[in-house]
Amino acid sequence: MPAEPSRQSASTTPDAELAAEQAHLDRARAELARMREHTLSLQADGGDAIAGESLARTLWLRARALQDDPRTTLFFGRLDTDTPERLYIGRRHVSDDAGDPVVIDWRAGVSTAFYRAGPAEPMGVLRRRRFGVEAGRLTAYEDELLEAGGSGTSGESGGEILAREIERPRIGPMRDIVATIQPEQDEIVRADVATTICVQGAPGTGKTAVGLHRAAWLLYAFRERLSRTGVLVVGPNRAFLEHVGAVLPSLGEVSVRHATLEELLGSVPVRAQDDPHVARLKGEARMAEVLERVVWSHVRPATEPLVVPRGAHRWRVPAYAVQDILDELRSRGVRYAAARAMLAQRLAHAVLVVMESAGDSPDDRVQDAVARSAPVRAYVKSVWPELTPAAMVASLLSTGEGLEEDQRAMVWDRPRTPRTARWTTADLALLDEAADLIERTPSLGHVVLDEAQDLSPMQLRAVGRRAATGSLTVLGDIAQGTTPWSTGSWEESLQHLGKPLGREEVHLEVLDRGFRVPASVIDYAARLLPEMAPGLGAPRSVRSHPGRLEVTRVQDPVPGTVDAARELSALEGSLGVIVPDAWVGRVGAALAAAGVEHEVLDGSHAEERILPVHLVPATVAKGLEFDQVVVTEPAAIAAAEPDRRTGLRRLYVVLTRAVSGLTVVHADDLPGPLAGAGKTG
Template identity: 65%
Template sequence: MPTPTADPTTTRPEDVLADEQAHLERARDELRRMREAAENLDASTAADAFNAAYLDLVLARRVASLQDDPRTTLFFGRIDCRTEHGAEVFHVGRRHVSDGRGDPVVVDWRAPVSTAFYRASPTEPMGVTLRRRFGVDRGRLTAYEDERLDRAGSPEDDPAHSAILAAEIERPRSGPMRDIVSTIQPEQDEIVRSDIGTSICVQGAPGTGKTAVGLHRAAWLLYSFRERLDRSGVLVVGPNRAFLDHIGAVLPSLGEVRVQHATIDTLLEHGRVRAEDTTEVAMLKGDARLAEVLRNAVWLSVGRPDEAMVVPRGSRRWRVPAYDVQDEVDALVRRGVRYSAARDLLPQRLAHLVMLRIEATGDFPGDAAQDAIARSAPVKAYAKELWPALDPAGVLFRLLSDPETLAAAAEDVLDDNEQRMLLWGSPPRTKGAARWTRADMALLDELADLLDRTPSLGHVVLDEAQDLSPMQLRAVGRRASTGSLTVLGDIAQGTTPWATGSWDDAMAHLGRPRHELVTLDRGFRVPARVIEFAARLLPVMAPGLGAPRSVRDNPGRLDVVSADPEERSSAVVAAVTGALREPGSVGVIAPDAFMTALSAALTRAGVPHGRLDADHGDDEDRQVELVPASIAKGLEFDRVVVVEPAAVVAAEPDLRTGLRRLYVVLTRAVTALTVVHTEPLPEVLAGHA
């Protein structure tokens, strides 16, 4: 059991810090012992080569998880508790560390006992008498902050006014997103620790930490249900590669490396995208009604027998009437199994009809005879003609190139004009020459599932879900058909023409009409001045949606710089140079068309920078990143320079979508925002800088 320590209220602060540093050194020693013990285990003692290889992999993973990072500490907090065993102390960190007897030296933040560190309060202390947070600098404890929960609260005991908490939230960042285990708030922790059987939808305003909450939920589930999820898997789906690169370090920092990551495009990669639909056609292809059209197209491929099936066996020919065959076909269709599975069953069902006739003569040849009949050439040929083999590309090719096929599949589903919109104007000669679009990928995925069931994962985390079409949502949902979902998004940040306006609708498309909806509106990342400026867009772009509330003491900084058109690049360079006077990351977010010109201006000024647009992105992290407005969603930087808001809006197909894109762009800053413009600001922002 943990060892009680002296009452911190009767000990000098410098002595308390020295004691805690000594405990940290002890924890590091124990972690080193655990790692050395794992390194000394011999995989060659396994029963066979296969098990030896598997054990070697497990041991390598175990050793990697026991590495100590000298840049940080093994624990970030502590709780003193009253339990049935008396007074106990628990140090809370990113992983569990035990001593040689198996007693905890550090408890994992995901362990049940750690719940109280995040949720205990003076009104509900959960047995906690004291909560302590630590300040850290380069692997050493530099400060501590105590909150007494066994007495009436005072301002200094309010966790919302924790200086250490605020410093950690606002600590300058570089490179990818980091974990938030030391700053998780009670409402976030409730989401993180929700049961695996619960599918959760999180409506989260900018800066509320919804992405981090989703990732930490994945880590908690893997800790709490490891055996189950090791078998079934966990998947994180994000909007683009830049986003996945940004969040990619979070789960490994928490010791979880077995989580798959995918964008919606890589998840639905059923062919090469070689063309682009108009907005109207893309919206139609994303409509959930297309699922019914595709289902009809598949099952209309099943033929109707117009001739009896004749099967020679020995000296006799057995005849099965067409109406008996049709009964079997109808029964298979009604079973609700996938098309290919039913097709595989058909020869056996036809052979069974032959067996009934054989047995009616008093002969009982046995099961082997039925298998032989099912494999016979006449039965296989009859079944193939009746129930042809299909592939997703072939079905969609025929549907989009043949008006009669589409009309039959879309009857009473799509009107004549909608059918004309879907048809190719000049159909390719073969499916191999088809110029598939991005929207076609979701249709091909739907068809693939109609033919063969998509394997289900144990849990899927879907971020920026508001931007997916109903058909894309269906594709994600089927990958958790027997598992659960954590769905993250913000309706106000919907920037696609098909962006959802209702989480109930989105969750229904995901196959989760029954779900738990949670709203996060307390902003920890975006400072008050920035969020108040951006929130002026809400009444125009998302009427009725409440504005987020920044709960940080530091209001942040907002500068709006007006420049002459010929001075725009130099004004941007000046803003970036000013931002570089402080530590931390700098994001320059501009309309996609501005990337090359701004990059050239920064290069001429001698400002090293990276580019996150598709043609120039790389894996190297830089202090300054040039970010196209179209992929800024989900990213965050200490300081952000937004270039030409009016052009960000104008680049979108309509004003509402453009204002939503601008809202996303304006809310990427953690500390300071500078807006550089030569064109007039959108009317709702003008005069409020």
């Protein structure tokens, strides 16, 4: 058994050492305030209006990043090395007026040792200190003595302060995990900007937080590059994005864009919903080939010569010569609109060649004039018409032309125009694919894609093209796939994203150590895995406390849910009441009648108040976490899905939202794998 590092803890009673550390924190806060005041005092004089506005925004973002949060501390750890210098590790860099560091940003290279040093590989660290925090004050500290040459295993130590921080109750949005990042998580966070990483993460392994911290680290390490190209976080719904939206600002990053997939691809309003079978067809990768054929089928053969009157002459380019130009442009691999823009100049050049062969000496100005002339523009329109994505996809779904026999189910029951079409979510990916075939989609520097297992091949292609020249952090759990098209393998998903496994810069990582979900809860939910995701390994909880699990059968699950919620709402932290979607109204009314104040998370937004009790439809629960969770009628949650496997996966998702305790309230029999399992208090 490897030896643990020597650990020393201070009590919560103030002593001289703790008072000295608090004094350093007070000094750091004063220096941060000075840095912010200095930034606010700077004048945005960029030399002209545009440069001045850009500089003003830069200064505003800088000042916002330097805001102090009195609920937290500016540092959470300290490293003592074999030099006299002590390194305080925190959420952002703080320096004194001479430029010397008071707090070192956790993303700096020297901070890596805080997360990875251990007795087997101390990385020059003699002592690692973690601080206990309450309401922005230091209440305790705990030391790990990492003696060089020791036989401990790096990363397996932690101590009580680390455990308390991981398990600490919370209300409101997701917190950063910067004080508790584990070695295997840190490896992912600090991967190079050119590396695309796919993280298969079981519930409670912190995969979402790891992805967000990776975005923050990339912006720190490659700020100049990514400030130009941009960073985007894509999440499953607006409630989820609001839940995680506080993480990056808490780390000093405020310029990252957040979007749901519908918002990202929202070129038209969604006004209808597809049948699951039709949605699956629209999401298949072969639709990309159909759309490509349809786009390029609009290029018509040249059957007539191009005739351009100019002065006393009528210059003629034969049809076969025009066809050669069309064939050459189609073979160049450029987008439809780009090739169309080239066509006018290519035709004008062909006219100039005819002029020169007749003895004229036209120059570039003549070629430009010919390219803009009415005959050339009319000819271009006749052989290479303008296209819009909406018109093209509407035509495809109205006529079915180009579709295979089994795809005919996608065709609308009557012809529709882009204006009258009732577009669906699955149509957005078709429209985006068509738009990219016509004009290239700009690429960002980095995209973080969460809950990626739920995206169809066409949706994955849409996200992937936004990182065509950048990189991706892909986060998900195959066991939590709850859409009809959810992926069966990350190899397949990465292929659709344009980042296939096998490339040196594409890595697949597995996180299976659960830090947020207690053992009793994860073991209970894992009983579903053999039936819903055979072959996928069960996660393991490393929490010191096994948590609370209660499975209660009642006559009526609605009052049973209210009773459980009333009791649990008295505990510290947040409470999620997760119910079948169709039950939200009934349960919400019952909670209100019982005086249990709550807010509803409907997937599009959360109410402005931050309350400890949240009523959550089962289909919105993915990615959210609560200290205590009540799950109402598991059988109804599973039965609401189109098939048994998807129903069990949905149930697996809702059962793994609890950080401290889970109460299952049911009247109907539990789904088979859960029957008779783990009824503990």
